[in-house]
Amino acid sequence: MSPTIYIIIVSSLATGTIITMTSHHWLMAWIGLEMNTLSIIPIISTMHHPRSTEAATKYFLTQAAASAMILFSSTVNAWQTGTWDITQMTTTPSHILLTAALAMKLGLAPMHFWLPEVLQGSTLTTSLIIVTWQKLAPMSLIFLTINSLSTTVLMTMGLLSSIVGGWGGLNQTQTRKIMAYSSIAHLGWMATVSSIMTSIMIMNLVIYLILTTAMFLTLAQTKSKTIQDATMTWTSSPTMTCVMMMLLLSLGGLPPLTGFLPKWLILKELTAQSLTTVAAIMAMSALLSLFFYLRLAYSTTLTLTPSTTQTKLKWRLKPNTSAFFLSPLSTASILLLPLAPLMLQ
Structure with a gap:
């Protein structure tokens, strides 16, 4: 083109x-x-x-x-x-x-x-x-019409999406499909909280955009299309390998990383609205997503595959693509949790 x-x-x-x-x-x-x-x-x-x-x-x-x-x-x-x-x-x-x-x-x-x-x-x-x-366009329409949409239907779809997003990603080996199910799960969290508090939904959307963009840029930089490709990330850049692990844990919603902030606030809001059962199911579904993030992090960072001498020296070569946006996005994806007091006001 x-x-x-x-x-x-x-x-x-x-x-x-x-x-x-x-x-x-x-x-x-x-x-x-x-x-x-x-x-x-x-x-x-x-x-x-x-x-x-x-x-x-x-x-x-x-x-x-x-x-x-x-x-x-x-x-x-x-x-x-x-x-x-x-x-x-x-x-x-x-x-x-x-x-x-x-x-x-x-x-x-x-x-x-x-x-x-x-x-x-x-x-x-x-x-x-x-x-x-x-x-962005469908989420803006949800934001504009939220007073008209059915709360029950949105919450049911959100619950179902978070469960399906976790369950569907368990047996995937392709990184794009893993990120697709990750997207479904994150959108489920947004749909669940949208009818209760739109400000948390927007905050969740912004953090989701930052996390997903950083993760995809890392995958594109290392040309990781499958989990097997991701195991060789350390030969390209040992630093990026560590950042990728932190990004995956942040996507999973582990404290003290950025990804914990939306999940924390959504669960807090659901329990404040006496929706304890919904909050419990959402929290349990997050464990399913966390499993395949941890599996990808484990195979990427915590294990070393058998490799020849030539591939060990791969990090000495300059990458073809620019990583200009990767540094600020990765930093934001890991270190934004101190902004929580602003969200809680």
């Missing part, structure tokens, strides 16, 4: 998200989502490989169906109430359709099946865009 076309596609991708985030009319929000979807399709299918074509097709069909459901729900609402305002979603059928459509857009369980498959057929950079930037 030529640089000019690539710049046009990426700018269209950004514009679509910004249009959705700043719109008050349902048609404008829908146009932004469609621009977003149509821009990411060429980026997914740049590899000219059957897997990438399959991923692009699956992504297009899922997102087109979700966009059609959003348009249908807003049309039903406009028919009943006479307004296209995003915040005036008052009819019950529209609520149900909108919640299902946004869950499909995000990849919440039980409509999560497309996400691991699409990520597996994409490059690490494209996967990073799908699990970070592509979540």
Whole structure:
């Protein structure tokens, strides 16, 4: 793909998200989502490989169906109430359709099946865009319509997503699929707390974006597509290997790392709302996710695979890609817990 076309596609991708985030009319929000979807399709299918074509097709069909459901729900609402305002979603059928459509857009369980498959057929950079930037528009719609969405449905989907995200990642060996199930689990935590306190949901989203971006940049830097590839990370950069272990533990939500902050505040808020059972199930599901993070950390950092003399000297060679953003993002992913008092005010 030529640089000019690539710049046009990426700018269209950004514009679509910004249009959705700043719109008050349902048609404008829908146009932004469609621009977003149509821009990411060429980026997914740049590899000219059957897997990438399959991923692009699956992504297009899922997102087109979700966009059609959003348009249908807003049309039903406009028919009943006479307004296209995003915040005036008052009819019950529209609520149900909108919640299902946004869950499909995000990849919440039980409509999560497309996400691991699409990520597996994409490059690490494209996967990073799908699990970070592509979540902003649907999350902004959830934020704008949270007073209209069903609390019970959102909480059920959040619980299911956190369990499925943990359970599904247990038997994966591909790092992209592991990160896909990690994304599903994190989105489950956000969906659970969204109807209780939107400020914690936004804080969780920001921390999720920082953690996931740092992790994907590390995987791209070391070209780790499978767990077996990740075992040789130390030959490229011993420092990055240690940082990767800390990132994985932070993603798992262990104190005193950054990833502990959203889980801590969400569990605190759930128990404050007398949702102790939900909080207990969420905490137990976090153990499932922690297991496959620990497995990846163990095989990456805590074991050394048999290797030849040549591969041991790999760290002497300069890497091809720049790690400019990796340092600040990795630092933020590990050391942001002291900001907790600001969140608790």
